[in-house]
Amino acid sequence: MSKRGSDFLYHxxxxxxxxxPILDPVLLVIDMAVDAKRAAETQDIPGQEIDEEIGTIYKFIMQGLR
Structure with a gap:
């Protein structure tokens, strides 16, 4: 993932x-990953930059839930 993409996702x-309280953390992670990708695309960060590390997005969000 590009530095620009990772910085965007972090923020x-x-x-x-x-x-x-989070009732379904798996559903939350999936929804947030999709929303983050859409938001990145509105900031002119191509979806490919986000797709390269989609697993990292899930890990990123799960870490934030802890």
Missing amino acids: WISEHLPDD
Whole structure:
């Protein structure tokens, strides 16, 4: 993943993690990964940059949930 892509994800995820209790963490991670990719594309970060490390996105979000 590019530095630009990873920086974007770090900030986006930290701003979008819910404060409320999480009922289904797996569903949350999937939804957040899809939303993060869409948001990146609106910032002119190509989906390919995000797709390269989609597993990393899931790990990134899961770490934020801890």
